[in-house]
Amino acid sequence: MENEGRRKFLGVCVAGATAAAAVAAGYPVFRYLAPKSGQGGAAKLVIPVGELKEGDAKFFEFAGSSAVLIKTKSGELVALSAVCTHLGCIVQWVKEKQQFLCPCHGGQFSTDGTVLGGPPPRPLAKIPLTVTEGNITIG
Amino acid sequence: MLKRLYRWLDLRIGVGEIVEKELTGYLLPRNINEWYSLGSVLLVIFALQVITGMLLMIYYVPDADKAFKSVTFIMNEVPYGWLIRLCHAVGSNMMVAVLILHMLSTLLMGSYKAPRELNWVTGFTLLALVQGISLTGYLAPWSQLSFWATTVATNSASAVPVVGPYLVEFLRGGKLVGPPTLGRFFALHAAVLPVVIAAVIGAHLFLLKRTGISAPPFGREGTANPFEAQQYHYQGHPGGIPFFPNYVLQDLTSISIYFAVFLAVVFFWPGMPFTPDAFVPADPFKTPAHIKPEWYFLANYQTLKIFPSELLGLSVQAAAMTFLALLPFIDRSPERHPLKRPVFLTLVIAGILLWIALSVWGHLS
Ligand code: FES
Numbered sequence: 001m002e003n004e005g006r007r008k009f010l011g012v013c014v015a016g017a018t019a020a021a022a023v024a025a026g027y028p029v030f031r032y033l034a035p036k037s038g039q040g041g042a043a044k045l046v047i048p049v050g051e052l053k054e055g056d057a058k059f060f061e062f063a064g065s066s067a068v069l070i071k072t073k074s075g076e077l078v079a080l081s082a083v084c085t086h087l088g089c090i091v092q093w094v095k096e097k098q099q100f101l102c103p104c105h106g107g108q109f110s111t112d113g114t115v116l117g118g119p120p121p122r123p124l125a126k127i128p129l130t131v132t133e134g135n136i137t138i139g
Numbered sequence: 140m141l142k143r144l145y146r147w148l149d150l151r152i153g154v155g156e157i158v159e160k161e162l163t164g165y166l167l168p169r170n171i172n173e174w175y176s177l178g179s180v181l182l183v184i185f186a187l188q189v190i191t192g193m194l195l196m197i198y199y200v201p202d203a204d205k206a207f208k209s210v211t212f213i214m215n216e217v218p219y220g221w222l223i224r225l226c227h228a229v230g231s232n233m234m235v236a237v238l239i240l241h242m243l244s245t246l247l248m249g250s251y252k253a254p255r256e257l258n259w260v261t262g263f264t265l266l267a268l269v270q271g272i273s274l275t276g277y278l279a280p281w282s283q284l285s286f287w288a289t290t291v292a293t294n295s296a297s298a299v300p301v302v303g304p305y306l307v308e309f310l311r312g313g314k315l316v317g318p319p320t321l322g323r324f325f326a327l328h329a330a331v332l333p334v335v336i337a338a339v340i341g342a343h344l345f346l347l348k349r350t351g352i353s354a355p356p357f358g359r360e361g362t363a364n365p366f367e368a369q370q371y372h373y374q375g376h377p378g379g380i381p382f383f384p385n386y387v388l389q390d391l392t393s394i395s396i397y398f399a400v401f402l403a404v405v406f407f408w409p410g411m412p413f414t415p416d417a418f419v420p421a422d423p424f425k426t427p428a429h430i431k432p433e434w435y436f437l438a439n440y441q442t443l444k445i446f447p448s449e450l451l452g453l454s455v456q457a458a459a460m461t462f463l464a465l466l467p468f469i470d471r472s473p474e475r476h477p478l479k480r481p482v483f484l485t486l487v488i489a490g491i492l493l494w495i496a497l498s499v500w501g502h503l504s
Contacts, residue, residue: 028218028219028222028223029194029219029223031218031219032194032197032217032218032219032220032222032223033194033197034218036218
């Protein structure tokens with residue numbers, strides 16, 4: 001009986017020590033593998049106004065993801081996330097139609113990001129921007 | 140829960156039978172000692188090298204322009220990158236050291252003798268392969284140390300008559316060590332050699348299982364049944380101690396002791412695998428002073444230096460290595476107790492002392 005108890009106690013100790021060792025070894029490996037937060041470029045971006053003609057779109061990296069800046073025919077500036085809300089493909093700009101087309105499953109978005117057709121469930125996310133002295137600041 | 144899983148597996152694939160045959164029913168000589176667990180320690184070290192190596196590959200870039208930067212990035216930026224890299228670098232040194240101990244114990248206990256000649260030969264092959272994987276990995280960080288140590292090491296092949304210069308060029312992938320060298324060394328280090336080593340380890344273990352483990356020539360009463368070269372038979376140890384749980388405990392003890400030493404080096408002597416040149420990016424136009432190979436190559440390095448001709452130095456080493464590799468075929472008396480083999484014992488001790496002396500000399504010169 002006493003032996004049984006001792007055995008159990010030792011077993012628990014060994015299990016505990018093993019678990020602790022596994023955590024001690026596993027945590028560094030996890031941190032080593034985990035992507036760094038805040039990685040992937042600035043959360044603010046400045047683009048000169050002159051860089052974009054009317055009806056054109058410019059794709060760029062923004063906060064670790066893809067984004068697009070467009071100047072509509074009426075001269076309005078819009079910044080949107082370029083990540084399709086369906087399954088995450090990057091949308092393309094169709095200049096002739098002045099709208100976005102997702103090449104993966106044919107999702108369509110208008111210049112302000114609203115869904116015009118296809119499977120995407122939500123509009124493209126808008127990114128705030130300000131224009132000061134010929135510079136567009138995004139973010 | 141575990142018991143049910145075990146039963147589930149047993150019903151399907153008969154694990155019980157395997158356990159019975161390979162673990163609880165696998166009997167070892169009663170007088171087995173601690174030194175027999177070094178093989179398990181080496182398996183653990185090798186596994187750890189493979190794991191840390193795979194992890195390093197995530198951030199390491201095998202490109203001459205980027206290698207040094209990527210290693211610096213691992214060391215300074217990646218969370219715990221220093222730990223993974225140190226484990227890999229220190230682990231490689233430890234692997235060579237433990238391998239040497241493993242071979243010395245085999246040597247002193249005469250376990251290499253018939254019928255285990257092939258175990259010795261595969262083990263010796265593993266030593267050469269481990270040296271090769273260490274040498275090729277040494278270039279990876281593309282530091283001054285890596286670059287010039289590799290230059291010196293590959294250069295020694297030029298002493299081979301006739302084909303020497305061509306051989307050096309072939310090894311380097313060019314006239315000098317350069318980006319092509321890194322490419323081929325990296326492929327060898329990370330793809331070719333690990334697979335070959337794993338395969339030879341497999342063969343080594345297979346041989347161990349077929350022949351049966353040797354009994355130490357001393358200690359408590361032996362269970363030896365001497366080998367007679369009449370017919371193949373498995374050398375069992377009836378009445379011996381079971382591998383599981385008895386010897387597994389010894390294996391675990393040895394592995395724990397190993398980890399204590401290993402981690403002590405990693406945490407308290409992190410500079411062990413490096414010299415100051417390891418922190419300077421490779422510069423093909425500037426040879427640093429006092430470039431030296433790793434400790435386990437120092438004796439070879441010194442031998443090359445003391446002979447007037449490189450060819451002679453190289454031949455002496457080749458002869459010594461061949462002699463050691465073929466030892467079981469040369470030394471064929473059945474006696475295995477070291478104290479009953481005074482000539483052999485003297486030679487072994489003299490050999491070790493010579494090796495140490497050459498290494499120290501190489502280090503100091
Ligand atoms: S991912 Fe864009 S439509 Fe499916």
